[in-house]
Amino acid sequence: MNLPIIASKFRILLLLTALTSASLIRVTAQDLESDVLCAGCPAAAEIQMVPAPEINAYPAPVVTQLSVDEGLLYDRRYQRLMQAVDVYDAPNGNIIRTIDAGFNFVTTQGAEGDWTMINNGEWVSSAALGNTLPSTYSGVLLGTEPLPYPMGWVLLNVVPSREPGAEPVDGDLAILRYQRVNLYTFVEVDGWRWYQVGVNQWIHQTKIAKYLPVQRPAEVNTQKWISVDLYEQVLIAYDGETPVFTTLVSSGLAEWPTREGLFNVYVRYPRTIMSGANGQPDFYFLEEVPWTMYFDGDIGLHGTYWHDGFGYRHSHGCVNMSIMDSNWLYQWASSEFDFSVPNDTGAAVYVYSSGQYVN
Numbered sequence: 001m002n003l004p005i006i007a008s009k010f011r012i013l014l015l016l017t018a019l020t021s022a023s024l025i026r027v028t029a030q031d032l033e034s035d036v037l038c039a040g041c042p043a044a045a046e047i048q049m050v051p052a053p054e055i056n057a058y059p060a061p062v063v064t065q066l067s068v069d070e071g072l073l074y075d076r077r078y079q080r081l082m083q084a085v086d087v088y089d090a091p092n093g094n095i096i097r098t099i100d101a102g103f104n105f106v107t108t109q110g111a112e113g114d115w116t117m118i119n120n121g122e123w124v125s126s127a128a129l130g131n132t133l134p135s136t137y138s139g140v141l142l143g144t145e146p147l148p149y150p151m152g153w154v155l156l157n158v159v160p161s162r163e164p165g166a167e168p169v170d171g172d173l174a175i176l177r178y179q180r181v182n183l184y185t186f187v188e189v190d191g192w193r194w195y196q197v198g199v200n201q202w203i204h205q206t207k208i209a210k211y212l213p214v215q216r217p218a219e220v221n222t223q224k225w226i227s228v229d230l231y232e233q234v235l236i237a238y239d240g241e242t243p244v245f246t247t248l249v250s251s252g253l254a255e256w257p258t259r260e261g262l263f264n265v266y267v268r269y270p271r272t273i274m275s276g277a278n279g280q281p282d283f284y285f286l287e288e289v290p291w292t293m294y295f296d297g298d299i300g301l302h303g304t305y306w307h308d309g310f311g312y313r314h315s316h317g318c319v320n321m322s323i324m325d326s327n328w329l330y331q332w333a334s335s336e337f338d339f340s341v342p343n344d345t346g347a348a349v350y351v352y353s354s355g356q357y358v359n
Contacts, residue, residue: 079108087124102284105305134323135310136322222264222347226348249321260351266345267294269292
């Protein structure tokens with residue numbers, strides 16, 4: 001395997017399509033085993049809500065969001081090739097190769113007239129390029145004390161309902177995607193959980209991703225290790241038994257699932273090329289994929305500049321992260337690698353699912 005060129009990894013879907021897909025409906029075994037607090041919720045008086053004074057005392061999770069380093073986020077210009085293109089050795093020069101149509105991104109190095117340089121000695125027509133900006137989303141550092149309530153991320157811009165199972169009220173304010181919320185309690189309506197996230201604010205479980213720390217597996221062989229919950233699409237970094245960082249990710253789609261199990265990072269690259277599905281409709285070519293750590297063959301944790309759909313499955317098997325998150329994890333986990341030791345492995349990666357998707 002030529003590691004800098006990794007095949008069969010991604011099939012990219014449009015985010016807006018993915019966010020509304022029925023395949024994202026989720027029910028956990030934990031949900032099904034829990035006591036039902038409100039089977040039908042016929043009246044608000046029967047709902048065991050957390051009262052306003054308690055909510056006002058803990059209005060939001062006490063965590064520290066990673067700050068956005070614009071120098072790191074925008075140190076390259078990422079652009080998409082919108083069509084098949086011929087690559088020239090100079091503006092109006094000779095064709096030296098062709099890049100087929102597909103999901104293709106390059107990092108560009110400047111323009112001259114109607115031409116843009118994509119690599120040293122490689123030029124394409126500027127008209128074939130589209131602009132893209134990396135996601136500014138980032139995860140959070142966790143404190144030393146346990147959170148008083150479970151934490152979740154809102155996955156869609158959503159107007160909370162005033163009661164579980166009810167329609168939102170016109171004029172109520174929306175909670176924006178990626179906002180972190182406390183999950184104060186829940187009730188169950190028609191087999192689905194509704195979480196209380198504020199005073200008279202309830203959100204359906206399919207619009208929430210939950211932070212659920214797990215017990216350290218006995219087989220984990222490194223001090224620093226990483227868990228990836230495929231159901232919640234949440235990654236957690238641990239130092240020993242202690243969670244220190246958590247974020248939303250995007251793992252493999254149903255057709256190319258991320259394999260469950262316990263692995264170790266075995267090689268890593270600050271930047272690498274990923275390409276695959278040659279001659280197929282989902283052909284892709286991605287230059288300078290940042291902060292990549294391979295742990296299961298050609299499956300790795302890495303930064304992603306081409307989508308902003310974290311919290312939903314999105315890849316050909318890899319675990320997509322934002323650039324800020326992947327850089328943090330790459331640097332944090334570096335102490336587990338000893339390059340002076342032949343075949344040394346890095347941080348353990350525990351991939352599991354806390355629930356089951358329902359199609």
